[in-house]
Amino acid sequence: MTSQPDPAFERPEIGDMSEYPSDGGNDGPIVIANEFTDVVVRKVETRNGMRLDIWSPRRGSRVLLDAVALDCLSFQEPELITELLSRNPGQ
């Protein structure tokens, strides 16, 4: 395994990290895991639009985020996650 200085897509065939996908692919589900937890991420169609479903199988918890919520996350500082975890570490 060579070192990867930049993050890379799990499915590189659909483009680079910062390339806007044009074929509507990558529906998921995608598993994001480390030694502390794992989550399943997938695109979910609603009647009139779509959301990103983040599901924690071990906890059984789930959140459905729309484009505005995800856009909002994209410009937050990492400390927001720290703050959320400190408020509720998930016992």
Added chain:
Amino acid sequence: MTSSVDRSLDDELQGIRQGIREGRFPARAFNDQQIYDLEQDRLFSRAWCFLAHESEIPAPGDYVTRYIGNNNIIVARTEHGDISANLNMCRHRGNMLCKSEMGNASHFRCSYHGWTYKNSGELIGVPYMKEGYEGRLKRKEWGLVNVRVDSYAGLVFGCLDPDAPSLEEYLGGFQFYLDFYLKQGGEGSEVHGPPDHWVAETDWKICAENFAGDGYHTPVAHQWGFNLGYFPSSGSTHSQGWAASIPGLGHGIGLGHSPNFPPFGGFPDDLAERMKASFTPEQVEVFSQVRTAVGTVFPNLSFLMQPFSLVPGESGVRFVTMRLYHPVGPGRMEMYSWCLVPKDASQEYKDEAYRAYTLAFGQAGTFEQDDFENWTKVTRAAGSTMVKNVDFPYIMGMESERDKDFPGPGHVVRPYVNDTNFRNLWSRWADYLVGEV
């Protein structure tokens, strides 16, 4: 600190120290419980010890776990891109936080009671905080135990002694030689994958000494490499070259020279040109004459660069290995072995260099197996009862004059086959063990 140590051992260490000056070193040092314990207390808790190469943790959240002495350390790239090292122990009840040797996480969560820390070490999440602690626990006071870190050319070191001098002072000019391994080309070096990692019934000091410039063993222990055309040196000229050491600091490097070996041979031409541009004129002059560069940063980090032929008789490919000898008991260690490649080299050269490295080094490497076969036997003998008062000779180069024309720093002598670096290494080791550093 000295009061807790057997007085007779302290006296004995003073005798060992005197012996080193006279060219002797005791066999028992390579397999002895008391000496091992003293190394943990007085050496690894005070010296700058290698933790990781920056290219092992390139992105925010990347981490590896390593050791300084018997302390397991998390080395992480924080969300803001700097490097942080902390003891891998939850402050609540002492559980190991990161059980994986490498991974990516913005926060570490303990698997015992769930205390959660930023990857920089601050405690941020405590389950049942209000119900259980009723406002008495101040999270700021219970962060992970932090380790002082500093880096040189991609190498991240940690030091458990807050009063130790800076890393720059600790390296003391050895950087001149380290650049050969670490500043290859315009962008420096990177690891080619994670380290090979295994347990060996060998004392760490045997490896540290061998890689401080033991050109003497090569034509014997690895003679097949000469005879079958894998290694471009000849028994008749193998003693040629230099032994360079930084007096008083323990670092040493052997620089093997072959009369007909071309300057920077074994590197692709374009890479060799970029390398020369990244070195000083003095470094180019030194490195042009070197076939093999094998050196140890005191106490337990080593490097080796040499050419090795993928097909016997064909010209060799240069590779670099970096290795860390982590002691886990008297005469027992964990070996970490990496291949370093120039970042801006072609993928073709990186892959060839890695193949050359794996043929010679790493757990299944041919030179590695030659060495560990011998080192395991040395270790076993060193632990036997008859060896308690047996010394080894370290008298090669006792009278050698310093090579005043050599453009590199430190105490530099000829030939390559020499004990000068080892006397300096053991002298520094003894300084730490008697508590005089």
